[in-house]
Amino acid sequence: MNPARTMNPIAWWNNPWRPPRFLVAITVGYLVWSLLPVVIAIAYSFNDGKSRTTWQGFSFRWYWGDQTLSVWHNDALHTALLQTLKLGVLATLITVPLGTLFAIGIDRWRGRLPAGANFLMLLSFVLPEVLLAVALLFVITTVAVPVQLGTTAQVIGLVTFQVSYPAVLVRARLATIGPQYEEAAMDLGASPLGALRRILLPMLMPAVFASTVLVFADVIDDFVLVRYLSGGASTEPVSVKIYNTARAAPTPALNALATLLLVAALTAVVIGFLVYRRMTRGDATADRGIGGFTGEA
The missing domain is CATH 1.10.3720.10 (MetI-like)
Structure with missing residues (x-):
């Protein structure tokens, strides 16, 4: 078994053989910066209102609910x-x-x-x-x-x-x-x-x-x-x-x-x-x- 998989987060962070902290920070920062806009865009596809910046409730309106503007119609x-x-x-x-x-x-x-x-x-x-x-x-x-x-x-x-x-x-x-x-x-x-x-x-x-x-x-x-x-x-x-x-x-x-x-x-x-x-x-x-x-x- 790989010891890194069973190591708790604190022990892993203090482990001298782990990747350098700044490389981990750069990797995590890049992933967040890349994926966060995509997640936000996906989230607002379920918005109940017409706004793409203000959350107005969860709905499938824009997939098939709206009879004229949804993707389905x-x-x-x-x-x-x-x-x-x-x-x-x-x-x-x-x-x-x-x-x-x-x-x-x-x-x-x-x-x-x-x-x-x-x-x-x-x-x-x-x-x-x-x-x-x-x-x-x-x-x-x-x-x-x-x-x-x-x-x-x-x-x-x-x-x-x-x-x-x-x-x-x-x-x-x-x-x-x-x-x-x-x-x-x-x-x-x-x-x-x-x-x-x-x-x-x-x-x-x-x-x-x-x-x-x-x-x-x-x-x-x-x-x-x-x-x-x-x-x-x-x-x-x-x-x-x-x-x-x-x-x-x-x-x-x-x-x-x-x-x-x-x-x-x-x-x-x-x-x-x-x-x-x-x-x-x-x-x-x-x-x-x-x-x-x-x-x-």
């Missing part, structure tokens, strides 16, 4: 929520297979060309999102391409920006696995494609699944790309809808909408992490902690 909020989920599903379904294939190809390919492609992939990983959004907006509105602003443009932008995430996660998993399993399968008579399909891909599934969850959670929270590439009110997701209406006498319905989006993202990540741990049970090559799930291992 407001058509504009419905449209934004559905657009967010649509973009999340479409972008994830396209991004994860592309990123997985890209990672496998770069891992197998040797030479200057794949090194350049790998550099471009990493460049897109750190490329400022606003720069990519402005560039895509310029291409779509200036160059003669068969794409209009709206859902299609938003999906293209999100896939372009997100494809590096599954590529990095899958490549990290490939480095952990190594080539020996495929080589053993081919020594036993499997074709290269058969070894890839029956040996490598099942071993990559934890990284692929983690990529799917993280990309979906990131896409539904995106703001810059989807705002620049939006084609009007009908293609505005939740993030853009909140931004556009936050300064025009907003009601706590916006808090409720943001809370639902937060719950969806957290639910996806929690379910993904639990499934990831189940998929990697008994796998000695995988880090089953949160670091492995996010690709930091």
Whole structure:
């Protein structure tokens, strides 16, 4: 048993082997500063009145109680929520297979060309999102391409920006696995494609699944790309809808909408992490902690 878990708080505070006090204070202060505004915003989504600063009682009015302004009854909020989920599903379904294939190809390919492609992939990983959004907006509105602003443009932008995430996660998993399993399968008579399909891909599934969850959670929270590439009110997701209406006498319905989006993202990540741990049970090559799930291992 870990002695730190059974140590009382006073003894832990006086323990010379504990982390320095100022580091603990900085960590706690950062967490409070980061989470307190979110907690306040969520709390006022349950406010009974229209104020977002004065508490007037607990109620589910802004979720479904109000017959015109609640999230359940407001058509504009419905449209934004559905657009967010649509973009999340479409972008994830396209991004994860592309990123997985890209990672496998770069891992197998040797030479200057794949090194350049790998550099471009990493460049897109750190490329400022606003720069990519402005560039895509310029291409779509200036160059003669068969794409209009709206859902299609938003999906293209999100896939372009997100494809590096599954590529990095899958490549990290490939480095952990190594080539020996495929080589053993081919020594036993499997074709290269058969070894890839029956040996490598099942071993990559934890990284692929983690990529799917993280990309979906990131896409539904995106703001810059989807705002620049939006084609009007009908293609505005939740993030853009909140931004556009936050300064025009907003009601706590916006808090409720943001809370639902937060719950969806957290639910996806929690379910993904639990499934990831189940998929990697008994796998000695995988880090089953949160670091492995996010690709930091």
